[in-house]
Each structure stands twice: as C-alpha cells, then as structure tokens.
Amino acid sequence: MRVVVTGAGGYIGPHVVAAHVARGDDVVAVLRPGSTAPLHPDATVVHADVLAEDLDLGVFGNPDALVHLAWKDGFAHNSSAHMGQLSAHFRFLTGAAQAGVPRIAALGTMHEVGYWEGPIDAATPTDPLSQYGIAKDALRRSLPLALADTGTSLAWLRCYYIYGDDRRNRSIFARLLEAVDAGRSTLPFTTGRSKYDFIRVEELGRQIAAVTHSDVTGVVNCSSGVPVSLADKVEEFITENALPISLEYGAFPDRPYDSPAVWGDATVIRQIMSGDAAQ
Structure with missing residues (x-):
C-alpha cells in the first residue's frame, strides 16, 4: 500500500510510520513545514500544512490509505486550538475522500466519551468534558455523513492512555x-x-497500521483492554x-472528568491483530 501519514513528526507519528514501513508499505510521512523530526529512513518525507486552505492534495500522489494523526495541542485538553481548527480537519479529510483516497484512518481519543465507568465500545454514548474531547467527537460524528457517498471507508482509531x-x-x-x-x-x-487502559506507543503504531490495512469501519478501540x-x-x-x-500521594486532586475505572473493549482490535498475524 501507499500510505500517507499526517502528523508524522508528533508523539505517535514516528511509530505509525515505522509500523507501516515494517509491513513493506510505501510511506509518505507528512511533516509541518520546517520540521526536522527524525523518521524511518525508508519513508518519503513531505513538508506540508495539511490544514491550509490552499493545500494541493496532489503532493501526496495517489495513496491507497490516509492515516490522519495531525492535531495541535493534543496534550492540552482545553486549548482553544481544538475547536478553532476543527473545520480545517473536516475540510482536509473530506477533500481527501473527494479526491479518491479509498481508505481513511483518523485518530480519536477516549476523551470523546467523557465520564464513564467500565469498558468502552463503539456503541458507548459520548458526552465529552474537555475541548479536546468535544472537537474529536464532533469530527467523529460528522465524517461518516460527509463520506457516505464518496466510496471511502473510514476507521476511527479511538486511543487510550499511551506511554x-x-x-x-x-x-x-x-x-x-x-x-x-x-x-x-x-x-x-x-x-x-x-x-486506565495503558498501551505502549510502539504497540499502538502496530495496531493502527493493522487497522489501516483491514476493511473494518467505524470506531476501533486501539487499546490493551486491561x-x-x-x-x-x-x-x-x-x-x-x-x-x-x-x-x-494525594498532593493533587483527581481530575473531575476521570472515572474510577475505564478501559477499551479490545474485542475488535484483538480480532484484527490475530487475523493480521495469521497472514
């Protein structure tokens, strides 16, 4: 596959790039203009602002899949950038679908759900309590409607606590x-x-690459399930x-939007990873 990975220079990006390269994919790693983030040497690096209105999607060639990780202030849950750039993310992803990209895998977060106790699955209702969660949840809800007639399949990669x-x-x-x-x-x-549901970033990269290669659509918990x-x-x-x-211990209060126990239902990702290993 020819796979475009946005946000390739971020925290998760290099591990997703490496996971796709390990599968033999032709990887186009998209970095912000001026970024010097180190990446796997077998990836093709393209510098571009994917949220720019005048972005020429042709710079990515004709990819088989787009993995959209790019997101500003992902660690600052109440940054104004989340809602401020939401429309630009929507424009970029719908534009990619209209340009004929057959597969999109977009990064989500368990913070879309808000306060919840117990396992989270694709049907768990969402009630986000931070600007980050609200923006991600809005994008998750809007994309299936916008992509319905494009022929593009969409996987929403709901991630948990990464280390x-x-x-x-x-x-x-x-x-x-x-x-x-x-x-x-x-x-x-x-x-x-x-x-919480903790997952190493290297394993998360492998899970994301496996989901991108699969035909699974909708919300997929990229998690340990434990x-x-x-x-x-x-x-x-x-x-x-x-x-x-x-x-x-006890020097800081627990955050009001963190539940006593929350984790991802890993049934789907385990099936994907099991089938992937069998190939």
Missing part, C-alpha cells in the same frame, strides 16, 4: 523523568486509584527504570 518513548510526551512518565533529571527525590501525585491503576503503572515504571524518586 513509551516518554521523553517525547507530556505524561506522568515524562514528568517523572524530568523530576529525576532535576535531582528531585519526590513528585506530587494524585491518589493514583483510578484505573484496566490498571495509575499508581500501579507508575510504580512499575519507577521500578523498571530504577528511578530514585517516590510519589507524594
């Missing part, structure tokens, strides 16, 4: 590493009781990396 390559994210794991770098021996923390408490995961990270630091 790994931790120097490049803004997670608790990155904050731990930064605190150790600064010589600190403790880090203020929440209660850590909430349970809830683990934040405290257990962070303590595991500290132990595995032999970090000389401890957590100050």
Whole structure:
C-alpha cells in the first residue's frame, strides 16, 4: 500500500510510520513545514500544512490509505486550538475522500466519551468534558455523513492512555523523568486509584497500521483492554527504570472528568491483530 501519514513528526507519528514501513508499505510521512523530526529512513518525507486552505492534495500522489494523526495541542485538553481548527480537519479529510483516497484512518481519543465507568465500545454514548474531547467527537460524528457517498471507508482509531518513548510526551512518565533529571527525590501525585487502559506507543503504531490495512469501519478501540491503576503503572515504571524518586500521594486532586475505572473493549482490535498475524 501507499500510505500517507499526517502528523508524522508528533508523539505517535514516528511509530505509525515505522509500523507501516515494517509491513513493506510505501510511506509518505507528512511533516509541518520546517520540521526536522527524525523518521524511518525508508519513508518519503513531505513538508506540508495539511490544514491550509490552499493545500494541493496532489503532493501526496495517489495513496491507497490516509492515516490522519495531525492535531495541535493534543496534550492540552482545553486549548482553544481544538475547536478553532476543527473545520480545517473536516475540510482536509473530506477533500481527501473527494479526491479518491479509498481508505481513511483518523485518530480519536477516549476523551470523546467523557465520564464513564467500565469498558468502552463503539456503541458507548459520548458526552465529552474537555475541548479536546468535544472537537474529536464532533469530527467523529460528522465524517461518516460527509463520506457516505464518496466510496471511502473510514476507521476511527479511538486511543487510550499511551506511554513509551516518554521523553517525547507530556505524561506522568515524562514528568517523572524530568523530576529525576532535576535531582528531585519526590513528585506530587494524585491518589493514583483510578484505573486506565495503558498501551505502549510502539504497540499502538502496530495496531493502527493493522487497522489501516483491514476493511473494518467505524470506531476501533486501539487499546490493551486491561484496566490498571495509575499508581500501579507508575510504580512499575519507577521500578523498571530504577528511578530514585517516590510519589507524594494525594498532593493533587483527581481530575473531575476521570472515572474510577475505564478501559477499551479490545474485542475488535484483538480480532484484527490475530487475523493480521495469521497472514
């Protein structure tokens, strides 16, 4: 397949590019103009602003699939950029479909759902509580209607709590590493009781590539399907990396929109990955 990956220089992008290259795909990695983000050497790099009104889609050639990861301020859940750029994302993706791209896989988030306790599946109702979740959910709802008559198949990649390559994210794991770098021996923390669905970014890249190659449409949970408490995961990270630091439990309150336990129903992604491995 010839696969275009937008947001290739972001946190997830390099791992998605690498996963597609590993499958033998012809990968076009799209970076923002001026970006020098390191990518797999076998990928073809194109610098372009995919949200620009005057974007020429012809610069990507004739791809078999488009993986849309590009999104500003993904770690800042209430940034004004989420709603401010929503229409540009819609224009880009519908334009790609109208240009004849047969397969689109777009990155979503479990924050579309809002407060929820238990497993999340494709039918779980959404009630987002952040600007990030609201914008992603609006795009998820609007795209199937807009693409209905184009012949383009759409997979919505609903992601959960991603870790790994931790120097490049803004997670608790990155904050731990930064605190150790600064010589600190403790880090203020929440209660850590909430349970989440954690997935390594390398595995997420492989899951996204497998979904892109499949014919599955609609919401696909890219997740582990296993809830683990934040405290257990962070303590595991500290132990595995032999970090000389401890957590100050209860220093910060838990976020009001985080549930006691939430995770992705991984039935579909497990079927995709199992079938993919059998090929």
